[in-house]
Amino acid sequence: MLTTKEHPSADRVWKTVAESFPAISRATVYNTLNLFVEKGLLRELHLDPDSVVFDPKLETHHHFIDEATGAIHDIPWDRVQVCNLESMRGFKVREYQVVMRGTKRH
Numbered sequence: 001m002l003t004t005k006e007h008p009s010a011d012r013v014w015k016t017v018a019e020s021f022p023a024i025s026r027a028t029v030y031n032t033l034n035l036f037v038e039k040g041l042l043r044e045l046h047l048d049p050d051s052v053v054f055d056p057k058l059e060t061h062h063h064f065i066d067e068a069t070g071a072i073h074d075i076p077w078d079r080v081q082v083c084n085l086e087s088m089r090g091f092k093v094r095e096y097q098v099v100m101r102g103t104k105r106h
């Protein structure tokens with residue numbers, strides 16, 4: 001999980017782990033993922049209201065979701081610029097990321 005370049009859901013992680021360790025419970029995998037998030041080893045992303053995925057890439061980056069395949073692509077931080085943050089008077093921005101949706105050009 002910590003070396004994947006993908007953004008799997010907890011269920012995906014569980015199914016993959018269960019291929020090698022069939023006895024492992026879903027709860028164990030979920031708890032371990034949450035522990036990793038707590039320890040700062042993984043980031044939890046809420047890219048869609050009904051899906052939470054995990055991201056081992058800790059440095060700040062953006063995401064592009066391919067609506068045709070559901071694939072989540074990492075976009076390097078400096079490829080997208082958000083400006084005018086200083087106009088957000090009254091808000092102290094701790095972090096942000098841009099989530100783009102569309103299709104990949106072939």
Ligand SMILES: [Zn+2]
Pocket residue numbers: 007055057061062063073074
């Ligand atoms: Zn990512």
